[in-house]
Amino acid sequence: MLPFSVPTPLVQIVLGGVIGLSTSHRVDLDPELFLFLFLPPLLFLDGWRIPKDELFKDASTVVELALGLVLITVIGMGFLIHWMIPSMPLAVAFALAAVVSPTDPIAVSAIAARVPIPKRMMHILEGESLLNDASGLVCLRFAVAAALTGTFSASSAALNFLWVAGAGLVIGVVVTLVVTRAKAWVTKRWGEDTGSQILVSLLIPFGSYLLAEHVHASGILAAVSAGVTMTYAEISRQALAATRMRRNSVWDMIQFTLNGIIFVLLGEQLPGILAGARETVAVTGHTQAWWLAVYILVIVAGLATLRFAWVWASLKLTILRGARRGDGTKTPDWRLIAATSVAGVRGAITLAGVLTLPLALNDGSPFPARDLAIFLAAGVIIVSLVLATLVLPILLKGLAMPAEPARQAEEDSVRIEVAEAAIRAIERHQHALAETHGAADVYSDAGGQIMNLYRERIEGLSERQSGAPRASDNLAREFRLVGVKAERAALSQMLRGRRISSSIAQKLTRELDLSEARFSNAGASH
Structure with missing residues (x-):
């Protein structure tokens, strides 16, 4: 028996690879359609199901990881990737850094099946993932815009970010409240139908996303805020027990299916990507395909180093704030910092994000280094999954978390x-x-x-x-x-x-x- 559990995403990638090798047909992905079909429901469900109280309790730590770390990752890794691969334009390097910044708690949960992750640590990882999915994809949007237009202004980007983020968040909240109120009015007047209730919950993330994108705001943030609002909107407008149970089953199936499709699609495209490895590596100025492995390992090492340094600094700040309040917070075990760093596994959002890179620039020419970016992102996902599978159970074994009040x-x-x-x-x-x-x-x-x-x-x-x-x-x-x-x-x-x-x-x-x-x-x- 293996001393660790094999993460489901790795199994799905292998399955996709088998499918890709067994047929000559390839799935052609439309980036915009892929973004619309996969990301809104996944982010909506994350926002809906995340424990809100635990998120607010560790809000400062979550925000530091989800916003500060993402920004540092995009800037630091963007320059590192461009320095390592000069042929990749800086805007594309920033786009690649943006898609590898979000983490995936679902993959972490699968990895830690044998050695359960402490609850508080998992809550922090879930909150971080919810917010850094949105922040990373918003950064991706600006990087792609810079690649398409060839220009970038920090001041205009900052103002645009305020509109993109603020309007997206507000739209998600408003759409959810309006829909749930209308649903409650219809239910009170004509009774509740389970099928229609489930359908409405499925349509909310897509409606929020489309409305936000229509006004040039962030559809991603709209989907996230819609999910968070769904929790509070249903407190005073309870659905029937049978409706809630069936709806939970439907959403569980959708979550598993969408995540599975994303990883299977990655595996299905890997044979074609590997077959064109020589052409892909030629973009970097080298001829040997093993250089691609070197780039992937350097990117993974860079991500791990940045994350470890940021987590260490964040915990130090938390301890200093606690000392000023007289909490008597002790310095945590170094394994806690290392485990939190290794748990930053990349998954479905990273893959979905990189697959949304445009196929062509505004002038019709191919998007520069797109295949290379997809290959590197896929490699980072696989290596981070394997690394966490091997290392995380060792770090978590016998790890004592800071005491928490009994629930x-x-x-x-x-x-x-x-x-x-x-x-x-x-x-x-x-x-x-x-x-x-x-x-x-x-x-x-x-x-x-x-x-x-x-x-x-x-x-x-x-x-x-x-x-x-x-x-x-x-x-x-x-x-x-x-x-x-x-x-x-x-x-x-x-x-x-x-x-x-x-x-x-x-x-x-x-x-x-x-x-x-x-x-x-x-x-x-x-």
Whole structure:
């Protein structure tokens, strides 16, 4: 057995290579269409699912990595690549540096399957990836514009960046709020249809992207902000449990499929790229193909060095700020810095970004060094994946992260509060039924059965629902659904008041969805 788990992206690249070798047909990718089809849904989903509280808790560290590190990477690696390969125009070198700056937490999760990444470190990597995807692709946009026009002005670029970023963020927020409000109005008037609800969620990232690009703003940032807004927009406009569960399944499939297609396409094109390696390396002024491997290793080493230096400096600043507040923060183990650096794996966003390089300049001539840029980016992805696969488990083994406050107490407190809300709701429903229909003993027995389950949960006597009523007991099921509804309302109120973390809210919401779907389906079958 291998001492490490093979990342899924590497398997997909190999599969694509097999497909490429077994057929003479090649997939011709339209850069604009590729960008539109793949990036908006992936970035939207990242923004939607990332734990918001953990992101805000480490906001300074995330911003330093996602914005500061990206800018330093684009500038530093851009000049290094141009110095190493003078035949690659500086604007194209900056474009290549921009696409290799974003990291991929999905690939890191696959790599660390055997040695789980500490939660706080993973939250930082997720937050960094969400923001540096956007910042790296915005830098790519400016670099490509400079390559197409042959001119670049720092002052005009700065002003343009404010519009591109600001308008993109605002458009994503506005589109999501308008669509979710309209969806809630339609649902309230005509009822909820699961299929249409899922379709609307799929269309939001594309609508945000297209509207932002129409006004020359960043469609990438619009998709990201739309995903982040989706979390908060749904707090007060809850979908049905069945809708949420099916929608999560659909989005899981889309995420896996799009990431898989991207890496399979890379593997499918690698034989053709390798076959033209002699022509590709000729662009650099050399004749031996092994020079391409040298360039890839130098770029990977440069990225790792910059990342290690930046992470070290960022942690030092965090420690200094903590010392001024009297937090007593200790200097972390060097392995933590090294692990955070190695975890900067390049993945789907890097590949998607480099494949969006234009095919031709404004005058119709071929885009300079495009095949070389794609080859180098693909090489960086593969080498960073292999390197992290071998090194990251070693660095993480036995690594002690700085102490974090326990979340179990908070989760227990939330469970008790929502259970108490459910008991109060069941009591009200019990009295209402008795007043309307009489036979108070029947309703008292059924309601008491369900309330006892909640009381046992509160008292810690039973954390499982093994004593849940049978589906044939319609009255008990009715009280159970009343309790679930009250739990959901109490949970939503706590989330709106920011009294609980979003990760705990998501966990409990999934449990309530399963309970509601179980008892609703049981009622529909009788």
